[in-house]
Amino acid sequence: MMNLKDILSPFSAWRNLLKEPVTIKDPLTERPGAPRYRGFHKNDIEKCIGCGTCETICENEAIDLVAVANVDTKNGDSGLRPLVDYGRCCWCALCVDVCTTGSLTMSNEYTWVSNDPEDFRYIPGVDKKEWDNNDLGWKKPDYTLIPTERMDMEEMEPSEREGTFLEIVRGYSRAQAEKEADRCTECGLCVATCPAHMDIPGYIRAVREGDMEEGLRLLYETNPLPEICGRVCTHRCEEVCAVGHSGDPLAIRWLKRYIADQVPFEEYKRILGITSIEENGKKVGIIGAGPSGLSAAYYLRIRGFEVTIYEAKSKGGGMTMYGIPKYRLPMNMLESEIGFLEEIGVKFVYETRVGEDISFDEIYKKHDAVFVGIGFEKPYKINIKGEEQKGALQAISFLDDINKGKKVDIGKKVAIVGGGNVAMDAARVARRLGAEVYMLYRRRVEDMPADSEEIHGAYEEGVQIIPQTIPVEIIGEGGKVKSIQYLMAEMVPDEKGGRPKPVPIEGSEQVLEIDTLIGAIGQEADYGFLPQEYLDKIETNRGRMLVDNNNKTTLDKVYAGGDAVNKTADAISAIADGHRAADAIERMLLV
Amino acid sequence: MENFNSPQEIINFAIQSEQEAHDFYIELAGLVKFNELKVILEQFAAEELGHKTKLSKIVVDTEKTGLTAESVLDMKMADYTVDIQTKPDMTYQDLLTIAMKKEKKAFKLYTDLAQKITDQNIKEIFLGLAQEEAKHKLRFEIEYDEYILRDN
Ligand SMILES: Cc1cc2nc3c(=O)[nH]c(=O)nc-3n(C[C@H](O)[C@H](O)[C@H](O)COP(=O)(O)OP(=O)(O)OC[C@H]3O[C@@H](n4cnc5c(N)ncnc54)[C@H](O)[C@@H]3O)c2cc1C
Numbered sequence A: 001m002m003n004l005k006d007i008l009s010p011f012s013a014w015r016n017l018l019k020e021p022v023t024i025k026d027p028l029t030e031r032p033g034a035p036r037y038r039g040f041h042k043n044d045i046e047k048c049i050g051c052g053t054c055e056t057i058c059e060n061e062a063i064d065l066v067a068v069a070n071v072d073t074k075n076g077d078s079g080l081r082p083l084v085d086y087g088r089c090c091w092c093a094l095c096v097d098v099c100t101t102g103s104l105t106m107s108n109e110y111t112w113v114s115n116d117p118e119d120f121r122y123i124p125g126v127d128k129k130e131w132d133n134n135d136l137g138w139k140k141p142d143y144t145l146i147p148t149e150r151m152d153m154e155e156m157e158p159s160e161r162e163g164t165f166l167e168i169v170r171g172y173s174r175a176q177a178e179k180e181a182d183r184c185t186e187c188g189l190c191v192a193t194c195p196a197h198m199d200i201p202g203y204i205r206a207v208r209e210g211d212m213e214e215g216l217r218l219l220y221e222t223n224p225l226p227e228i229c230g231r232v233c234t235h236r237c238e239e240v241c242a243v244g245h246s247g248d249p250l251a252i253r254w255l256k257r258y259i260a261d262q263v264p265f266e267e268y269k270r271i272l273g274i275t276s277i278e279e280n281g282k283k284v285g286i287i288g289a290g291p292s293g294l295s296a297a298y299y300l301r302i303r304g305f306e307v308t309i310y311e312a313k314s315k316g317g318g319m320t321m322y323g324i325p326k327y328r329l330p331m332n333m334l335e336s337e338i339g340f341l342e343e344i345g346v347k348f349v350y351e352t353r354v355g356e357d358i359s360f361d362e363i364y365k366k367h368d369a370v371f372v373g374i375g376f377e378k379p380y381k382i383n384i385k386g387e388e389q390k391g392a393l394q395a396i397s398f399l400d401d402i403n404k405g406k407k408v409d410i411g412k413k414v415a416i417v418g419g420g421n422v423a424m425d426a427a428r429v430a431r432r433l434g435a436e437v438y439m440l441y442r443r444r445v446e447d448m449p450a451d452s453e454e455i456h457g458a459y460e461e462g463v464q465i466i467p468q469t470i471p472v473e474i475i476g477e478g479g480k481v482k483s484i485q486y487l488m489a490e491m492v493p494d495e496k497g498g499r500p501k502p503v504p505i506e507g508s509e510q511v512l513e514i515d516t517l518i519g520a521i522g523q524e525a526d527y528g529f530l531p532q533e534y535l536d537k538i539e540t541n542r543g544r545m546l547v548d549n550n551n552k553t554t555l556d557k558v559y560a561g562g563d564a565v566n567k568t569a570d571a572i573s574a575i576a577d578g579h580r581a582a583d584a585i586e587r588m589l590l591v
Numbered sequence B: 001m002e003n004f005n006s007p008q009e010i011i012n013f014a015i016q017s018e019q020e021a022h023d024f025y026i027e028l029a030g031l032v033k034f035n036e037l038k039v040i041l042e043q044f045a046a047e048e049l050g051h052k053t054k055l056s057k058i059v060v061d062t063e064k065t066g067l068t069a070e071s072v073l074d075m076k077m078a079d080y081t082v083d084i085q086t087k088p089d090m091t092y093q094d095l096l097t098i099a100m101k102k103e104k105k106a107f108k109l110y111t112d113l114a115q116k117i118t119d120q121n122i123k124e125i126f127l128g129l130a131q132e133e134a135k136h137k138l139r140f141e142i143e144y145d146e147y148i149l150r151d152n
């Protein structure tokens, strides 16, 4: 029922028409905006990463990302900053609400007089304004437009892992993958950080749109081993993901794996459009079927090169086949990906060690170009007394044996020396074989070079990490390892800012009874296959081959990549090296 | 060796040792197969010459030699690593081990000599020389720590 007031009020409002406006009557008194008023933009330039999500969301195209002085492009920061145009802005504050870092805010200032229209286009935080230090105004609200939590990945319970090498991670369902993909803002910051510069926002969009064929095509543009990378990639992209600034970063690696898992290998040729290859008559020889060699082989083969890979072992994949344990990367994934390369015509010559079964000279002379992807196969010794005894193993050969299905008797108690990913793999494998496992590491847990998820996995599975320990002697009995003696270390800060230095504490000797000792302190390349006249021409730096921007070595027509070249020493860097070398070989031989 | 009659004789002895170390590295450089290691060994040799020059500049007839007995970090790696046989296919790890052990030996020689000597002036020179060797050893230990023990 309408009452009388409702009927009269529109008429009584008219009397305000005759009143003088308060701003004219009293022009000098400041009237602050409401505390949460959406006034002019402010931006914390240090916090902003130039992801451009504010620009993307703005319906009025009032924001442009522009280069600014004194802000450099670096990993996870485009170096650009938003410029706001008040000729277009409608003060909806969506840009503030979506800002991935929370750097963009609005002050509650609402008056601004200037005769120069150009003034109203400015870069908040860079072009200084009087409201820059104004605390009041609109901030990113507590709720968020981008869900902060990552879609959980189902994993095998730690208690179920002993005695089995079944894969731990189960993979996303379609609904899970699409929901996770929905969190991506498509800013593309991750692309620059990925060593292979994969089109991450592109393939995440394909997941969101349910277009797996497009997803696979995008993956293969820069990475012919997505099943491998979707499982074990070091995912440096996730470290810079814009969404990670106010929540969990996108599960980029799991989304890649999701795409690769959806498409059957039989469909690859059709989807990737490799139904027939026009031969170009040039031959490339590849030494080593690790990720770098396989990647070079793929990109060369699809461009019509005759590609032959010489591999010492009986299967391809390099360290991803013989080093990485199967609970992280099942064998069939590798075999299928390598099988696809065979299908498109890459020739594999297995069980052929260059330098022994065939000379480097022959390979060099037979091919128009050579790619060397020999990896880091030779482990460093721990270099202490007693290492030659039975029961003192190297992680690389231990993992190799296990991956080949050999039985290795490690006894009941095992010590691993080292703190990198290889050490973690050896420790977690030893746990699966039922041993009590101790990990001796010279520095603190926080200094470990291993990935944090590997350290977490090791703890979960019951590996006991003893940090700040320096092994000094392996004590044996009858030529067999019996115990390891170590000293406790104190950490001395490095004056030059490097890693703190472990220094043994006098009189802190400890002895740990063990059945097996596994060394995992690092590896190096084995150049034994190169005759002296070639060796003299290949320049190296601390054991790594020196290459130019095209991955070309200092030896004519020889290219190289992977662990024997790059310092990052992971699968994706090896893949990127192989791709770069393939591009360069094509330019050298065909253009 | 302990019969040094003057500070100058000690310094001469130290100079001679640096020269010998230089010659040793040059000889090794001729032995190894790998170009980069040859270059590294030549660098080691050059560093020994540098030490020699530094010692030659010491003026011993004044009270002070300029060598100070400040303490140098000892990572003790040279203590527990095993001895390395020199051979053509030596690795960088082998070279660093040889080098730090050599510096350790020189350090020990000078500290032992210092202990046996009563003349305060000469004792200080020995201690100063010992510290120089400790610094050289630390340089190799840090290199070993950074490049060989990457994963440890
Ligand atoms: C235990 C372990 C775990 C790892 N975990 C991960 C991980 O989780 N994520 C990740 O990204 N990376 C991981 N890595 C590193 C990754 O496997 C390597 O970076 C990558 O495999 C390097 O590729 P590559 O092409 O250089 O050669 P490699 O994979 O090292 O392969 C080199 C190949 O060359 C062959 N070869 C060598 N010399 C000759 C010769 N003279 N003649 C013929 N063939 C020869 C070898 O048999 C081998 O197959 C791991 C490595 C190890 C050892």
Ligand code: SF4
Pocket: A043, A047, A048, A049, A050, A051, A052, A053, A054, A055, A081, A082, A098, A099, A100, A101, A102, A103, A104
């Ligand atoms: S959304 Fe935030 S972090 Fe990204 S560019 Fe805009 S202001 Fe900077």
Ligand code: SF4
Pocket: A183, A184, A185, A186, A187, A188, A189, A190, A191, A200, A201, A204, A240, A241, A242, A243, A250, A252
């Ligand atoms: S995955 Fe993260 S960094 Fe990459 S495009 Fe999406 S939001 Fe940006």
